[in-house]
Ligand SMILES: O=C([O-])CC(=O)C(=O)O
């Protein structure tokens with residue numbers, strides 16, 4: 001059927017599927033069936049009941065195409081009283097099957113039910129006539145800004161964050177552009193709702209609040225059919241996939257299939273913060289079971305009710321997924337691994353980084369955002385990275401990922417070997433300080449951090465022994481930066497740098513208030529989940545949010561606009577530098593080591609430009625020639641949530 005107007009914007013985020021008015025989209029329908037082409041205004045006005053065998057039909061007007069199973073009753077134009085089973089669904093019984101046929105071009109009533117195109121009360125008079133929706137809406141016509149104002153007022157009425165989350169998800173299902181407009185224009189207020197910390201609670205209760213699937217669920221039951229499943233997804237030009245297996249959702253642990261909230265949330269940030277088109281984003285949850293007894297016993301749990309598969313069974317399913325993704329979407333689709341447990345996260349990243357465009361947000365994204373914060377913090381505390389000592393509580397993905405990027409940067413800045421640079425960084429895990437004598441019993445990703453030192457059992461003793469200038473919490477365990485810990489850091493340092501990275505808020509190593517009070521207002525503090533400003537001794541302290549949300553949207557945009565085929569560590573360093581450059585003297589004067597989220601789209605464009613520049617330098621970019629001004633180019637490629645006009 002002919003498409004009216006240009007469907008896709010002319011930029012690389014639109015892929016190759018640009019269509020203009022003169023081109024037509026062919027719809028093939030099988031099995032053989034009767035196709036009733038209906039002008040929704042007069043129902044059977046044109047092309048009535050065309051019999052189609054492996055049908056390819058072309059029609060010219062915006063219309064609903066409704067496919068009626070010929071075995072059942074056909075449409076009737078008869079005007080009369082009584083109840084008429086027009087669609088045949090009432091004649092189907094449990095023995096006689098119904099067929100849920102419906103293929104429709106968004107127009108008329110279905111246009112209002114299509115979240116990609118629906119504009120609600122913002123449809124103009126002309127559009128209401130042209131698209132057969134007159135009378136389906138109340139008479140008033142409003143603009144998008146008024147809709148934003150109304151929705152924000154509605155959302156502010158809710159006091160419980162999870163209710164706000166549900167209101168936002170409902171909006172996303174109803175009117176996608178309005179959802180993104182709201183999120184972009186009110187990013188500081190809504191980020192904690194659609195993302196950390198509320199998304200954590202949403203995952204815990206996902207089985208109860210689940211309405212419509214927002215991504216693909218791939219379970220052990222689907223072995224051998226993953227390519228087929230990808231083809232079931234309605235969008236074809238996918239550019240970013242966020243995938244989880246739900247085993248380590250934030251600091252909340254194994255939530256199994258209910259981890260789906262995380263890929264959904266991360267991808268809505270890809271669009272709102274990084275400008276990737278929503279239709280190019282695909283959230284995926286791999287369900288291999290869960291070891292969470294609470295989930296297994298919850299009657300509303302939505303996943304496989306079995307213990308987690310691991311070993312070969314797990315590896316084979318992941319491998320089928322990764323192969324199917326490349327086969328279906330090509331080599332330039334970005335796959336972001338999210339919230340996998342340590343034992344799989346490192347292996348998956350190592351295995352697929354050679355063959356796919358992959359990125360682990362918890363290892364690499366977190367590392368990049370923390371390094372950016374440290375670059376800024378140095379402007380407040382003085383010295384260069386190599387002059388500092390870093391101590392981590394938590395030696396998993398985030399801890400070792402950050403540690404490695406710090407060491408890499410020190411090594412680049414000072415030309416000392418990476419092994420020597422690593423000696424500036426110390427990690428504490430559940431068994432105490434990681435030291436040489438523990439080497440044999442350490443998991444492989446901890447081994448590079450086993451430095452020569454006598455054993456130390458507690459974090460507090462490690463602080464006394466190592467005398468760090470920077471303390472970073474990445475253990476996923478809340479309230480582990482106790483008063484003693486913060487006081488010890490404050491004894492050693494005039495301005496202790498303290499980062500409490502674990503999410504959500506309940507798992508934060510300490511609160512902003514605790515950090516400022518216990519350090520007598522001297523701490524330079526940032527946290528993974530947001531905290532409200534704190535008043536201490538008559539001064540207001542605003543803490544930064546050290547969350548990978550600053551990095552992955554811009555990084556992803558940079559990879560896409562350059563057509564990168566691999567992620568390289570230097571791109572992470574470039575992203576860190578780009579983010580740190582966005583911190584002004586005014587921010588620093590207020591103790592902020594991250595810029596506010598308000599300007600995040602501008603920040604993402606800068607990060608994208610630096611990442612893309614690196615991709616070109618490294619010969620990893622496939623989009624040639626390189627655009628002149630990469631910042632302007634990145635901005636021009638970003639999705640805008642403003643309504644389009646329909647002819
Ligand atoms: O989702 C977030 O807020 C940050 C993150 O990746 C995690 O905590 O796993």
Ligand SMILES: [Mg+2]
Nearest residue numbers: 338339361362
């Ligand atoms: Mg994560």
